Structure formats: C-alpha cells, structure tokens
Amino acid sequence: MNVNQHTPMASPYGQPQPGYGQPNYAPLDGGYPASYAPYNGPASAYQPGVPPQGSARGPPTSAPPPVSAPQQYNQYSHSPADMQNGPPPMTQAPPRPAGSQPYGLGGGQPSYPQHYAPPPTMQQVTNQMGGMQLTSGPPTPAGLGYAPPHSSQPPISTSYQSAPQPSFTQAPPPASSAPTQPPPPNAPAASQQYYRGPPPPPQPPFNSALPPTSQQQFLSSAPPPPSQQTFPPSFSSSIPPPSCAPAPPVSQSQQPFSTPQPHFSSAPPPVSQPGFPSGPPPPAQGSFPPQPTPSSSQPGSVPPPGPPPTSVTSGQYPTPIQHQQQPPDSQPSPYHSGPPPPRFQMPPTVNHLPPGPQSPPGPQGPLQQPPSPQTGYPPQQNGAFGQTRSPQAGYPGPYPVQPNYGAPAPAPAPAAPAQKRLDPDAIPSPIQVIEDDKAKTNEPFVTGVRGQAPPLVTTSFHVRDQGNASPRFVRCTAYNMPCTADMAKQSQVPLAAVIKPLATLPPDENPPYMVDHGEGGPIRCNRCKAYMCPYMQFIEGGRRFQCSFCNCVTDVPPHYFQHLDHTGKRVDCYDRPELSLGSYEFLATVDYCKNNKLPQPPAFIFLIDVSYNAVKSGMVSIVCHELKSLLDHLPRENPEVDSVVRVGFVTYNKVLHFYNVKASLAQPQMLVVSDVSDMFVPLLDGFLVNVNESRQVIESLLDQIPEMFADTRETETVFGPVIQAGLEALKAADCAGKLFVFHTSLPIAEAPGKLKNREDKKLIGTDKEKSLFQPQVGFYNNLAKECVAQGCCVDLFLFPNQYVDVATLGVVPVSTGGSVYKYTYFQAQTDQERFLNDLRRDLQKHVGFDAVMRVRTSTGIRATDFFGSFYMSNTTDVELAGLDCDKAITVEFKHDDKLSEETGALMQCAVLYTSCSGQRRLRIHNMAVNCCSQLADLYRNCETDTIINYFSKYAFRGVLSNPTKAVRDTLVNQCAQILACYRKNCASPSSAGQLILPECMKLLPVYLNCVLKSDVLLPGADVSLDDRAYLKQLISCMDVADTHVFFYPRLLPVMKLESGSLPVAVRNSEERLSKGGVYLMETGLHLFLWVGASVQQELLLNLFGTPSFSQIDSSMINLPVLDNPFSQRLREIIDSFRAQRSRYMKLVVVKQEDRTELIFRHFLVEDKSASGGASYVDFLCHMHKEIRQLLS
C-alpha cells in the first residue's frame, strides 16, 4: 500500500488507511517527529489510533498548500492532545463495528453500540455499519449460520458467534482494532502500559493505538475501492460507503498530490469531514477529525504516496512535493512514533524538513518541543535518516533505485532532493503489522468458517478445530481463491498452501483424534479416493454420500450408516472426528502397508565419522557421550512405555565399522567392512537392538569408540557407502528408520560417491553458478531414490573445516525428508551446546516414516507443484522416507477449471505414514477456502508470510536451473505484477504516481526484499558455497513461522524487561539501534545480543556482571547467570526463543563497533546489505517503479 495515498485514500476509508498510512507512510517525512512530541504529551492515550491518521492525512493534503498543512498539523498536534480521546473512539468504533457488525447483523448492532457506547459517535457509526451490514448481511447470512461470513468479507466469518461480538474483532484487522477502540480510553491505557515498559513513554501510546487503528483503516482502505461492496459491510465500512463517494475525491486528492496541491489541501479536510460528516464530523473535527477521517485517509494516501509522486513529479513540483512530504512526515510521525524508534527520528526529521515546518511552524511549535527533549536521539537518527533518505531522495526522481536493487546499488542519491526522502517510518512496518495482529487476536481462532485468514504466525493464539485444519497444519497464501484461471493469472498471486502435517501442537490443543473404520479401512470416495471428511454430503437418508471433491456418489457401508437429522447432517456428526474436524487420523489397514505387511517398528542408526578431524574436534567423544543418555529418550507415543525404536551403530573413516551390540555379548564386537565399493551390511542380528536390552553393551561401546580412534591418523572419509550401509541395514531388518550421520569432510576416499573440491568463487554470478547447486555426481540421486523406497530417512550433521559440498551431500537428506545440520569449524567448547541441543531435539522429535502425502482438491484446481524435503516418483504423490514435526511442504495449486463461489475450494491432504511405534496411519488435514470472482476479495484474504514462504522456496529451487540474477528478476517481476494488478483492479483510481498496496500485502515488498537479499540469491563475499547450499535446503522445508523469522529477524530492545510480556520488537535497521541500548536478535538460526557502546553501567552489571563495556567478553556463548531480575528475565526470554525453534540458536554477543558486528549487520534486513542488497526504502521505490511500468 503505501505511499501515495495521502489523505485522499484515507478519507474514504479513512479509518483503515490511516493505520497503514501512518505507519508506513509516515516515515517519509520528518513530520513524524513533530507529531510525536505532541502526542506523547497530550494524547498519549489516544494518539494511537486516530490522531496519527488524521494528522497524517491532514498534512499531506494540506502539505501542498503550506497553509493547509499547518492547519492540519495544528489539528494534529492539537488533536492528539484534545481530541484523541474523543475522536479516536470514533474511528475505532467504526472499524469494529465493521468487523462485528457483519455478524451482528441482527443483534450485532446493539451489542456494538454498547461496546462503543462511550463514544456516542460510535453509535452513529455503528448504525451506519449496521445498515451496511444489513445489506451485506443478506448475502452472507445465506441459509447457513455461517453464511454471513462467506458472503461478507472474511471478517464476517467471525460472525458465527453472533453473540460474542468481541470475538469478531479478531476477524480481520479491523476487528482487532475494534477491541482496542471500543474503550478508546482503555485502549490507550493499555497501549501505554505496553510501551511504558519499554522505552519512551510517548511512543507506547502511539504504537498501541496507532497500529490497530491504522490497520483497520488500512484494511478498509485497501478494500474500499474494489470492495466497496464488501467494504461497507465489513465495518467502519459503514462509514466508507458514505465515504465512498468521498473516497474518489480522496484518490483525487492523491493525484492532486503530484500535481495540484490545492486538491490536497482541499481534499484532506473535506475528505475527513465528509467521511465522517455524518457521525464523526463533530467529534472528528473537535476531537480529531483527522483521526477518523484523516486516519483513514492517511493510511491510504499517506506520505508514501507522497514520495512516489514526488519522484515523478518532483521535478515539476518540487515545492509542493516537499510540502506534502513534510506534512506526511509529520503526520506519520505521530503514528509511527507510536511504534518505536521512529519517534526519535521524527524530531530530527522535523528539523530537516524546513519546508514542512515552515508551513506548520506555528502549530508545530508544540510538536517540535517534544522532539527537542528527545534531542539526544535525534542527532543519531538524523544521521541515519540522512543516509536513508538520500537514497530515497534519488528515489523519487530517477528511480535509480532499481539498479541498486538488483545488486550493488549505485547511489541513487543523484536525484536526491533531500526533501523527498522516503521516511522509513512512513513505509509499511512489519513490526506494526505484527503488533496489530497480536493486539487484535485475543480469542481462540475457530476454524469452522471457510476462507477465514488465521492470525499471523507471529501471534500466539489458540485454535479450535471446527472443520478445517488448524493453521498450525495448513496455511494458505490466499483464503479466497479466484474462481477462474484467468483471474489467477491476472493477479499473479501464487495459490499455495504450506502444510506441516505432523506439526507439534501446543499442550492446550488436542492432537488429531484417531479414527478406526475397522477392517475395511477408512471410508473413501469411490472415484477420487478422498477420505471421509466434514465436506462429504450425506444423501438419501444417509445411505450414500456425495464427495465434495469430485461429486461422485458413494454408498455408505452398512457398518458406517447413520441417520440424518433435519438439516441433512448425520446424527453422529459430532461424535465422529472425521465428520466434524479438520484434522484427524485414520488407522490404516494392511492394505495401506508396503508389501501388504504390517510394518516393523522403525530403527535409528548412528553413523559416526571417526577420521582424524572428527576425533580431534571432539565431535566423536561428544556424540558418544551424549548418546548414552539420549538413548533413553527415543521417540515414543506413550511416555509410559519404552520406545520400540531399535538402534544400531556404525563408525567410519574410509572403511566402515559396524558394531554388534547384542544383549548376550559381554563386549561389543566390531565388524570392519573395507570393501566400500559395494556396500553391504555384515550382520543382522545384534546390529539393531533394543536399547534397554543391550544397554550395557551399548554403553561399553560408546565408552570405547573415542578411545579406539583416539590415535587415528586416517583423514580420508567416504560418504556414499555410509548411507548405503544404513540403507542396507534397514533393508535387511525390513523396517523403516532414520540415519544420523555425523560427518566432517569432503568424501575423497575411493568409493562410490567420491567427490572433488569444486568450490570456485569465480563462477558466482555467472550462468554457471547454478551448477554449483546441483549435485556433483548422480550417485546420490539414485541413492536417495533407494532410501525413499525403503523409508530410510537421513539426518546429516556436518562438522566441516572446509568445503564439503553440501549441495551434493545434502541430496539424500533433502530427498528423504531428513535434515542437514552444519557446524562449521566445530569446536567442542563453543559449539557443543548447540550441537547437542540440535541432536537431542532431532532425536526426540515426533517423526513418521515411509510416508506418502497426497493432496486432493476440488474439481477446478489441482496441486501442481510441491516444495520441500521429499522425493516424487510421479506427479501426485509426495514420498517422504521420514516426516518429522518440523517439516513443512509447500504445495502450489493451479486451476484446471472453474471454481464456484458457492462451494469454495476444498483441499484434503492425506499423509500415510508409519508412526514411531510402528503403526500405520493416515493423517488427514482438510481445508476449505472461499472462491471469489472479484479480485478485491482475493487481495483482502491473502497471507503475505505464506506467500513469502512460497516465493522463497520457489526461488531457491530456481537457482538450480537459472542464474540467480534471473531468479531475482522473476521474483521482483511477479511481485510487481501482483501489486500492479491490485492497483489496477482494486485500488481506487488515483494518480499513477501513488504506490498503493493491498492491506494484506503491504509487507510484501519488505519481505520480498529480504528474500532477494538472502545469502542464497545474493551472496556476500564471505558466504561460502556450502553456506548457501545449506540455507537453500534449510528453507525448502521450513514452515511459515520459520521463514518469517528467517527473512525478517526479530529484533527486541531489551533495555527494560517485564515479566510476562516481551518488549515490542523494532525494525531491522541500524538506525533503530540506540547506542545506549541492548538488543536481542533472533533469526531462527542465530541469536545475537547487540550491546551499544554507551550502555549504562547498571545494565551491563545486571547483564554481564561487569561495569565496563570493554570488559565484555564477546566470545561468551551464554549469558552469565546473575542473580538479578533483569538477567533472569533475559535468559528466560532467550530460552523461550530457543524453545520455539527447531534448531538451537547459539548466542553471540555483539559489541557495537566490534568485528562481529558485521555479521550482525547482515541481519539488519531493512538496511542496505554489504553484498549489494537494496535497503527497504530503495526497494520499495524500485518496486513502485516496476509497478508503474506495468501500469502504463
């Protein structure tokens, strides 16, 4: 969305947009700072929601005409102070209603009013809303109770609980905002609390308030044009409708942006007013007219638009632009300031922006004051800003950005009128979105409604399965799929689902129930073989059922017959998981087993490299020592019972040593196989044993292995035969299982699968680069195939000191559903903990074997492509030798026919697997999404995180066959098309210079930029080929949560900590870091603790036990255990972070200005990267240019 929609947009949807606009756009100008200050003081409570918006818009609009701008500013400043309380509620209220209203159809309104009661205006709004809803209502309500949701926008879905309106709030963003809003006063308070904890008091209020509001507005804004229909229904929408009319003006206003300032000026004010005229007007003006209206307008129109247009027009209308910008800045500032760091920046910006200030000087005065106090920061920020801006500046005009974008960014600066800088705070902020989502999610997510987008992955929520799979199992890119292939093609939005079949559920959610349909096996559709699920329609009194996937009618077996009730549902519907839940398991019969034989319990085989390097690095002794205790924790389904998993041990260098650890032996026996050219397993009985029975022998073995090889001088290793050995062992034992390979070096010994060192930096960036990602020899592909056939999953732990060719070694693990762990330059002291934790987790985690996954879909779409760690021998079956709880598979769908809006699109993912106890099972996940014939609906129900997950996997696979540059360009291109399509078809008409982003996708550019900058696609000089290959395979099986944090790391200021809640994250940019601060960054793979150079002694004492910055030992791998609440809490946080991720993150303490800071900076993904990746701002500009090109 961003930029351009200053006010105009806002005005129509004022509310929604504002949220966005503010945060996103605000950054553009210095304006923010100003607003901040004022806000802080006065309206802290309110500011959040409304003020920002209002102000933001105001300014932009006004901006053009200095005069107007000032006014707006004034208003703003004032508004925060004065009106905030009043107006915000207004705006907020509407939004909620929107969400709630839909549901409320009937009684909803009343309820709302109550909620909003406080603000009278609200009622009005609600009324409006109500009206809207009603209209919308009809369609939705449809026959079914759920109907409403369907018909209406997603938010509606929440409707079910007509009674509990609050719940609705969740629905879409608006909902969330709603909650906060209802008690406008409360909201602020709450927000304050939040923020109080952290740092600047002023900010908190803003953030809290703003985000919600902004989002709402935003959302609304986004939809407005296209959705008008929906929109109105949705919520504040009520307002919109009326506003709708105004909306256009808004857009116009935007346009004016570039050209006629006057419009703006006029527009904004009018807009806001008009928007609310009915209800809001009074309050708006008084309290914060801006808030309601402006807010809305802001988001949409907001600063962002400013810049782009500026860029375009800049030459022509330098001045106006400036103004605009300024105002926006100021406006945004308030909002953004709300968030976090921006605030500080704000002030400086203000300073910088003389132009802006000029107009508003008077009014700003107050604003400025606040900034002044903050001065401490400003300077830094200024500096930061200056930098960032400069590029921005360039941005507007020439869009030199593009080039930057690709790779090394030539300084876009040229154009650079400082004025035009795009303020980072003005562009969509991930943090904001995340926080908004968190804030609005306070009720369990109920999956019963079709096409309802779940909360973000960053939000913790409870899920209630009512017919669709939990988002923990399945997440879709779009919850409202286009009906036709044409639409899909037009939008370019990937239709994909990220499925994590065995995902671990939080303890308070029930794991899938087990269903046993008896000897006949699960009941399935005769034609498409879909499994019994809630979508099946029973007909003819229950004697037959119609498959909702293929419409085939199948007889119900006698033993499964049940009568139907008056609604056509089976009477036992709620007694049977397969008829009422989205996820459940079937007990498979022997027909579902390999060779028609019930499977044996699986086996784990440990294959340990004992060459010189392995022994010397300490790996061997660590593994052996750890295994002794770890073997007691083999996976089991019933914790009361011993695991049935058998274990076996092999060590190897250039020959393999198998061990006979039969219980009856006094001592283990070693069997050396030196004929590695033709691998075989030398023994059967005694190789795979039950741990408890052979415990003594095993312990004796593990004690002796390090001793035996302590003096080894063998440096060569083999690799292919090692896996062959494990595979053969499993074959011999006729069971599935998992190999744990602990390997150190490039396998150069004479044997199958021997490799050469082919790392050649010169190839990077050339067309031949792709060959480096392809396996060196075909041997491993064939081996992988065999492994899959046997259900042999391979987990590879690498301890390389040099190039080991991960691209080749990883082939088997990746194809068998295994994992690769890499510990470069492994040293026992520093890496032991990480390795052991990984090993423990890897060993203990829930895992299934010999799995086959099949995704069935409604007629009309088809699963066409799959991404992840698996093997496919045909086009439909995903074969996974092993499938653990951390592995996700991304499935892409394509149309092969039309879908109907009525029935939506159904998908059923069935995974047939052998559990760790040796039971054959089918896990079924059902998912239903809506279908739409309007593109707007599609854009309103997307999930950016999932899209990014898909894009990253798609791109990373692309590097195998295309030059990385081409892959990057493809990504940018597709992204631009998505956004351009939105702009063209859904956004309200506005100047081409405006960058308008769909609410759901406003983070797409920033996240996409992170993907483009990743080491795989854009390697720095110090990134080895191994690292890239490693990341590539790692991403391929990540779920949405993992990719999210991987691409956009979580950066928490930890100067102040409270128990029970985490500090609000800050954006990944150096300018957000305070010299006096301490920040914790989590990327899913790394954990950094960044310590500013001028951190207070007290903090250092609390943290490190040393008062001096220089005495901090940056080589520490764990924080010292100190007995103070701060230290305890921080360590708690670190522990909880680690617990969330599938891989243990080693803590790296980064001192500012220290050598290691380079690495840390690499993860500040909004900044320009050393390897040439564009900064967020630059990229956004580039993206905008791309979009404009597409549009023209």
Added chain:
Amino acid sequence: MSTYQEFIQQNEDRDGVRFSWNLWPSSRLEATRLVVPVSCLFTPLKERPNLPPVQYEPVLCSRATCKAVLNPLCQVDFRAKIWACNFCFQRNPFPPSYAGISEVNQPAELMPQFSTIEYIVQRGPPTPLIFMYVVDTCLEEEDLQALKESLQMSLSLLPPNALVGLITFGRMVQLHELSSEGIAKSYVFRGNKDLSSKHVQELLGLTKPAAAAQQGRPYGKAKVLINPERMFLQPVHRVDMNLTDLLGELQRDPWPVPQGKRPLRSTGVALSVAVSLLEGTFPNTGARLMLFVGGPPTHGPGMVVGDELKTPIRSWHDIQKDNARHLKKATKFYEGLANRSAGNGHCIDIYACALDQTGLLEMKCLSNLTGGHIVMGDSFNTSLFKQTFQRVFSKDYNNDFRMAFGGVLEVKTSRELKVCGAIGPCVSLTSKDACVSENEMGVGGTNQWKLCGLGPSTTLGMYFEVVNQHNAPVPQGGRGAIQFVTQYQHSNTHRRIRVTTIARNWADANSQIQHIESSFDQEAAAVLMARLGVFRAESEEGPDVLRWLDRQLIRLCQKFGQFNKDDPTSFRLSESLSLYPQFMFHLRRSPFLQVFNNSPDESSYYRHHFVRQDLTQSLIMIQPILYSYSFHGPPEPVLLDSSSILPDRILLMDTFFQLVIFHGETIAQWRKAGYQEMAEYENFKQLLQAPLDDAQEILQTRFPMPRYVDTEHGGSQARFLLSKVNPSQTHNNLYAWGQESGAPILTDDVSLQVFMDHLKKLAVSSST
C-alpha cells in the same frame, strides 16, 4: 636277503619305497612289454625312529644340471678327497669340512644303511607354523557348539609360538582381528563378491607400506605401526584367551533362512580371503588352512548349489548328463585357489560334516593339490570328527607334530631312466630336467613337485620309464639309481632335507624274465595301477577306465601266465602274481572307480585318501580285510566273500573308511536274548568283546577315523559289509542257492569266480 618278500619289506622300512619291479628290464621295449611300468610308492617322510637327522648340510654334485646329493652309491677317492656322482659321473672334491674323511671315518651319508638320510638346514630364521581356521557358522546350534569346543581344544594342542588366525563365514565372511583388546574386531567381506588377492590385501591394509610410511612420519614415532598382518595372525600363547573367548561367543550366522532355502554359505569367498591373506603376509611359509564346513557353498563364487532347497545338489547322474550348472565354474574357482595356495606352500584341510553333500567334488583340489586333509562326517558332534581332528595334531616320538610343510620333492635318475610323473597330493613345479620323460603318467613333465602339506604316511606313486634302447644293453650287473631329495619345513620350524637314494639291478627281460617276474611286487603294482586308474577316472568316463584296467590286466596275464592257447582251464599264474587279479577285481568294485551308490562328494573323498595313503592302507581300501570271530577257533582273517557270512560268526570288516562289526544271525539272537549278561555265558561275552577291542585298536591309529558300524544279520547297516564281499552267492547263481553256507547277496554284480573265468578266457584267447 632270502626272498623278495623280505627284501621288499626291508626296503620299505628303511627307505619308504616299494617298487612294482625290483629288477628293472634293461630296455625300453622290454619295459613296455611288462605292462606294469617301473614305478614305486614313495613315502617321503616315513617315520624312522632309528635314523637321527644329521646337523649339517648335504654335499651336492657340482654339476649345475645335476646337483645330486652325495650318497652311499658314489665312488669315493678318500685320498684325493674326491667323489664321483653316480648320476652324472661328475667328479667332485669334498668340501673343506670333509678334510678328515677316510675309509674308517666316513660321514653318515656314505654308509649303506643311510641310503635315506635327513639333514637339518640351519640357514635362515625359523618361521613359525601358521594355522588359519576358516569356520562355517551356518550350522545347527549343536554342531556349532561341538565345533567350537573342538577348535578351542585344538588351541591347546598348537605349539605356543604358532600363529593362528580365524575366519568365520556364513552369508558374510569375517576375518577376525586377534590383536584388539576390548572390542572384538573383525573385517567383513561380502559373501558373493569375488575378490582378487590384491584387492583383499588392499582392503585389509596390507599393501601400501610406502604410503603408510609417508603419512606416518609427520605424526612422529609415538606409536609404532603394528604390522598389519599381525592383527590377523597372532602367536597362540598371546591370544589364547582372546581366541577362546572369541570362539566361545561365536554365533550362528544370524541371517534368516527362509523356509525352503539353504543357508547362504560363502565358502568360496572365505577361502579366497584366507588364501589371499596368507599369500600377502606369509608367502612360502608353512601354513595350514583349516576349513570347517557344514554344508555346500551356496553363495558367491565357488557356489555349488543354489539356495533353493527344491534344487538338489548335483549327483553323478546330473554330472553325466551335464546337468550340474555350477560344477565347472566352482571347480575352476577352487582350482585357482588351490594353485595359488600351493604356489605359496600353504596347505588346505577340509573338514566337512553334514548329512548331505558339501561340495567336496568341487573343493577336493584344494586339499589334493596342497596336501591337506579331507575329513567327511555327518556332524561335528560325532567322535569321528572330534577324534580325527584331534589326531591332526598328534605328535611323534620326538614330540613333534606329524606334519610338515612346504615340501619340495626332487627326483634324479641315472641315465637309463626317466621320470614320467607322480600321483599323490602334489603339484608340479614344472622343472624341466634331463631326466624328465615326455611320456606323462600322473602329474608329469617335471622332476620336482611341491607337497605343501605332508605327513609320515603321505605316499606318492612315482612312475618311471626305461629309456635305454634295446640295442645298447646295460652292462651286466649294472644298477640303475634313483635319488629322492625332499626339502621341507619340519613342524619344529626348521627346514630339513631328506635324501633317499635307491638302486636296482638291470635285468635282460629276454633271458631273465623269471627273475623279473619273481621281483614283481604285486601289492605295490596293484596300488600303483590303481592310482593310475583313479587318476584317469578324474578326467575320463568310468567305463573307459575300467576297460583300460581290464586290458592291462589281461595283457599282464598274457605276459606272465602259463597257458595253452584258447584253453582257459590251463591258465596258471605264478605266486608272485597270484593275488593281482583279485586286487583288480575288488578295485573294479571299489568306490574309487565305481560311482554307483556314491555321491560325487563321497567319490572325491575316497579318491582323495586313496592317492595319498601308504601301501598297506591303500590295499585295505582296495580289498577290505575281513576277520572272523567264532567259538570255533581264534579270530582269523577270512575271505572277503559272501560265503564267510555265517550265522555263528562275528565279522569285523575294515575298509579303511568304515569299520563294520557284523553279528551273524545266531549271534545276534543270542545277544538280543541277553546271554552275555549271564555269568554262565561269560565266554559269549568275551566273544562279543573281542572284535570290539580289535576295532578299537584300529580306530585309535587310523587317520581319518573310520566310520564305526555295529550291525547284525538283517540290519540295515549290514549293507556296508554286503556291498564289499565278493558276491559268490547271489539270488541268481543257482548252485549256491539253498545251501546254508553263507548269505546270498542280492546283486547283479559278477563274482570273483565269474571274473576270473572271463579273465582266463580272454588271456588265453589268441585273438588278442
């Protein structure tokens, strides 16, 4: 020297030599007409308690092509200190150490009683004996247990400094490393992959001293590299405990054997690994490789039969129909191994214990070429195996093992003779010498053979050819001489050389045919001819061999028989040939030439022993001995004839491979009635006991231990006896039918009587 009998006996006792002819026809033509070639049975290491070895080295003829050893037949000029070689007539000075030689001070080798003398060679470091156990683990639990015990027991019998190694195999082949402490370590080889010797050695890390040395340097001398071969072959005294434990923990082959399948047994690879290991580590050093198998090789190279039980192992029938698919390939494989092993001086024993065949037919060459033992039994859990195996390690009066290794036998002849070949557990060293005949009999074309493993009873048949032309008569009173030089590694690790020099008079066959006839040693001749026959039987069809044998016999009878033409009744043979036809009769019926009723394995087994045992044992094999025990008199040998089977007799038959005690019908009834328990029938008890005692005596000395059968009239096992005796009474010779003088044999085989009648008829027939 009163009779030839005594002369022969004396020669045998002293030199271990028995010639078919003790007077040699002086010309080639005459020699051919004698039918039975000039040949001898030679027992190189015959035990001679009264002849101590001398502690110095032999004196050799200085002619490079001769190198005969100084012997009592040489002419010595004591004054000039010169001796003349009796083979090449080269005059040689005595070495300085013989300076004190004189008529009254002669070295041992010049004394006539030392026609056989043994020298102890002090050169070179003594090399320890090496014993490599190659053990099949695809056995029944009971069998394996018994085998393990036997093996553990054998460890205590080995000399303490002997090196031992262990390979076990089933589906896989495991070479056990004996040096490791703690964890028992072994190298495993795939059972179905043919590995070259070089490859095996690479896999075991035995080859690449260069690379190892280079790599080793940088790490300093902290740890001296253990000789890789030492990992696998360790002195018994050091690993005694280890190995005992290892054997104790030996498990049955753990791979599951599906119903209807044979266990997979990779005998071929196991042997290949063992041979390669020894080849790489101790070439040309005495080593004994002992293979213990409980079934046929079913896996990998050398497999004899597939693992499908429904496919039976090849029979003679299959072989004759060329229906044994693995036969040729397997045989070739084992021959390759045997030759390699023989080349390195390692001998291979096969201990095969199973009820079914174990592939001895294919594997026999392993032992035949290397001088190893083959022992065949039903189970490792029988005394037959246990005691036989124990006897492998028996010791002689000097407390030395009765085994020697790496022997090389060289034969030198005087000019009138040439060597045609040898038949026995030997391989040719293809040493072409002047005395090598072009006419090959047995393993020929050489005058040197290698005997990798040999014992006191190992006997070779040596065949010669008289090359003296008829027109160049040997001077009257001339003697032909043959010298056998046997170098070997004694079991006490020293190398020794035994030299046997014998001489026989030449005789003119025209004028002295009677003398020649009376010098005929029909026992030796029978055995020597039998060996030729058996040797032929290995490569020719059975009937052809029999026909050849018959022809030889007929020709011999024609040559020496006295008869009127076409009058069979007039046919007479002199005493010195009187038994010969009878030997031939039994030989024709023996399992060495007849395969009927024998499995290919059994035939191989019998032949294996036949061509290596000394004369006495060989004769027993040809014509079993039958003793009779009855109340009518003291035990006496009786005719091997069905007429000897009487109700009131107990018979004891020794066929070498079997020892059968047969209770006549009446005796059996008495025994069943328990008379022997009654005090008043003490004599009956003694009668029953007598054959047992005698049998025991045989059992104690025989190697391999015979199968002991105690049966009675009508018993199923009586077939052992009935199949051996001359079927003088059968169901179809009416004149014996109804008489109570023996037991009729139900067979279509001809009896000795019929055989002789035919022989006479053919001998006197003028048409041949």
